[in-house]
Amino acid sequence: MVFVTDVNDNYPEITIKSFKSKIKESVAMGTVIAVISISDRDSGDNGHVDLSIKEQLPFVLNKSSEGYFALLVSEPLDREKFSEYDITFTVTDRGTPPLFDNETLTLQLLDVNDNAPLFPKSFYTIPVMENNAPGSLLSSVTAFDPDLHENQYLVYFIIEKEIVNMSISMLFSINPEDGNLYALKTFDYEREKEFLFHIEARDSGVPPLSSNVTVHIIILDQNDNTPVIVAPWRAHGSIVEEVIPRSTDKGTLIAKVIAIDADSVQNSRITYQFLQITDATLFSLNQYNGEIRTMRMFSYRDPRHQRLVIIAKDNGDPALSATVTIKLSTVEHVVKVFSETTEIPLEYDIFSDLNLYLVIGLGSVSFLLLITILVIIVLKCQKPKPAKPTPPCRNSVISQRNSTLADSTLVSSDAYWYSLFLAETRKGKVVVRQPIPKGAEYIVSSIPRSTGLTETSESTASTLQVGNG
Template sequence: MLSTRWTPLTGMVVCLLVCACVVDLVLAQIRYSIPEELEHGAFVGNIAEDLGLDVAKLSSRRFRIVSGAKKQYLEVNLENGILFVNEKIDREELCERSPTCFLHLQVVIENPLELYRVEVEILDVNDNSPSFPWSEFNLEITESAAPGSRFPLESAQDQDVGTNSLRSYQLSTNKHFVLNIQTRNDGSKFAELILETPLDREQQKTHEMVLTAVDGGSPERSGTALITITVLDANDNVPVFDRSVYRASLVENAPRGTLVLKLNATDLDEGANGEVSYAFSGHAPLKVRELFSVDQYTGEIRVKGIVDYEKASVYELYVQAKDRGASAVAVHSKVLVDILDVNDNAPEVILTSVSTPVQEDAPPGTVIAVISVMDRDSGENGNVDCQIPSNVPFQLHSSFKNYYTLVTSEFLDREAVSEYNITLTARDLGSPSLSTRKTILVQVSDINDNPPRFTQPSYTVYVTENNAPGASICSVTAFDPDSNQNAYLSYSILEGQIQGMPVSTYVSINSDNGNIYALRSFDYEQLRNFQIRVQAQDAGFPPLSSNVTVNVFVLDQNDNAPVIVSPLPKNGTVATEVVPRSVDAGYLVAKITALDADAGQNSRLSYQVLQATDPGLFSVALYTGEIRTIRRLVDKDATRQRLVILVKDNGQPPLSATVSILLSVVDNVPESLSDFGDLTLSPPPPSNLALYLIVSLSTISLIFLVAIIVLTLSGYNLPPLVPTNCMEVNGNNGTLSQAYLYHSYTEHVLWSCSSLPRREPSMLVLRLGRLFLVIHLFMSYFTIW
């Protein structure tokens, strides 16, 4: 009896002799060869070096291997890139008796995604000894058996393949039998005992021999069985099968009771010695007995269990036939059952790697997922076609056989679609076709590709003057279609000036919600409107922003009472006028001129007589302020008439002012009014002085006009020639009202210029204009009087 022992040291020697090396590198594929039964940690190959990878980056790039095997036989040391044995590999368990045995691995590396295919060939080592189904064979042979009679023996089985499988049989030395070794069509070997010399039951009833099965390994292994032969009388013919090897085909999943084939053996004897019974031989594996049955009388082999092509494509059934005689001898045959594949397995879809979320600016061709598809069927039944919907911006590419990559086909837009549910359909080519669907969720991550957008192209705000400082005057709103930090907005007011002062001294803004607050109380008479520029900026990197203009208009309040500008009192006393006694009714005695700094209805003035010496003698026009006689004056009328005129605006509540006028009734207008004392007016200046004043007034007017033109060119928007907040009033000869109208207009221009926004503020021009105005007014009054 020969035997060998496989040790770790032997395994290491074999591993070094086999030289686990790279065999092929085609289409990112490498191959290694290692013997089976290596211990944990045994070296397979430096996979990082063979693939040209940087060992230092294996962990950061998530280097990993994916295997379809139930056990993780191989692993990679990420510190040195060495592929090593993780769990002892039994080739016979992994591939049974297949002549070749491979472990197929998929290597996945990320950042960027790379795929490699690795095949590890598992080489057979002689770790299994040949074995017989029984340790002892009992044969009954009649003494009448003729020399040359053949007696088939049960075959030994060896789980190893190739040269390590069963090679030959040996028989111990004896006087009557020799061993004949036969080879079947499939290459398997079996032994027959051949009777060389006749047996004599009376001399020796039993014979014992040792049958040894030897494999071709180095060192070789062997198995033995004891053959005990009992010498009998009679029944000198054995059954004979009509075929040495039977072959049949069977569709997988065939129902129980399906006939596989019918055995046929004949025996030339008669009676019980010629009746043949069939059975499985003792060497038939248990799984064969679970799948098939043999009728002992008819020899019909039928399906007993569920036959699955994916578990085994061929089954070997060892059967025997023997007669019912007292000295029955069993003869043996082999039945090969080929299993035909049917399309009974749907494709399996495995997501090996999924990179999600993906940035919306990822270029077309970015790998999203690595998908492996397997179908355990064979032929067309195992060929799989994969598809994804055509209405998504993704494509499916085939990298290796049964491996696919899902890539982007165009740029993504998170604001349009934030995630995709991609249904992958794997369909085999069998008939009928089977399919499997797998949904892949791909989320799109945001980048800062959208600036904030205001809800309005510009904002117009109306604020009533005398507002409370710190009160909110308006709110601006912007939105950003991006997400997270890219959509977080902050508001600010851009730098600028209002009336020569920084805009930040007038208004402020809440950076979180866009509420704008007034920092001071606005005065309509000083500031009619102004503009500010608001910026909304997101928190992305780099940040994006947009601006909007806010036009603020200050609304007038009735906060200014009317101001009497004509007639003016002389030397601090009441105003005086002279009325000839001979005037008719409707004579224009005087004209009250007043101004109101407010605007609109708040500056609309009305006049009425509040007090009068004689209420029936004089009246005042409601809107013009003209004082006229109601009737002719008579002798009995007092020579001095006192009028108190009320000037009231149209605001709510209305504001008013009063003026007192002392009217002197005279028979004739004297050439000199010196006799009237306080009631007389100063004589007009000499004609030369008047001429000088007129020339000076013209010069100053010209200079002032030039100043106005400069202000216009400097960016001011001048008001209309006739101010909206004053009324035209004509005096006795028109001179006084025109002078005052000019005065009112110039003040209106200066107020307006001071309140309008400028491109380049010029305080010097403004002050010069005001200086010219004062000089002009002063000389105007001199000229008039």
């Protein structure tokens, strides 16, 4: 009997019974992808074969009782990570040396709408310069969807809301296909400084998935407002007239220029400068607060009229400015001016109407009281005198040589009688002497102090006729 010993001279064989070349990425774990059978025509260990695949793949081989191998999904699949797999099956016998064979299958994953649109940022800050043209492009707010075909086709929307009683869709517009954001109106920083709203991106899958992002529109200030000078106040035009004493000391505040600017930050910062000045050595100007002060005292050589042109300029680019002209007139001290024309003190001029009425009233009452007293005295002096000589009355005069009576209105002299009148002036009492010829009769009057030199009153005067002795 002859025994033939088997030699491992046949390669193992792989037979694919079934295979799904395309599956959805959302397929469940344990799903059978392929059924495989293996064989070897040798005998013994040479005909005993094993089947294997790479360990890194999300699949596993499961041997059935019939000797078939099933390729199962062992991990979740994600088309966005791996869109297809090349699965290589290796069959090896146990002969010496071992023989093997390979079979490669390509598995393609089908896309499922399992990814929502993704924005690169969670918050968009978009600066917009004011005075923009309506319809101008502000920015592009785009999202990305890793899915395929309709699952990645995105449509953009502005989530509706109201801003200052106005719909956001009346202010901004977005292209639904590419996410370009446009302004529908011209913005003014002085009225609107910022807007906050949301943009949504939605895919076209079934069911559709979406996500949104916050958009912050910041309106930037443009130097579009000219400074406005509010002080010194100008009734007409841009010229202001001021009067200052010529005796003004060094460092005295003459005027203060104040300008305001409706812009913000750098564009609203005002600086002041002299544009024109009659004498640069007389005045200084603080460039930050606009105060104009004297640098020295005025001299007799300085002109009485000074012209100052001040420019208020903002810090914008380009800078805007406004000017004001101040005409300064220097005068002497007010008291000296009045002393040349009148003797009335300056304090009288500052009386109010009420004070003037009070002075007039008090003066009238005092005058009436004085008249009453004088009338009473005159009436008493006119009573019949006794034969016996009596001392002279207060308001009468006895003519004697070199005789003088206190508070009398007549004084005798060698050749002439002189009548003394009391005249009231603002500087005091003045004695006025009036010569009277000899041999005449004299009417002597006691004139109240409050009357003028030419006034006489029969009710207030006592008379005495005196002959030439």
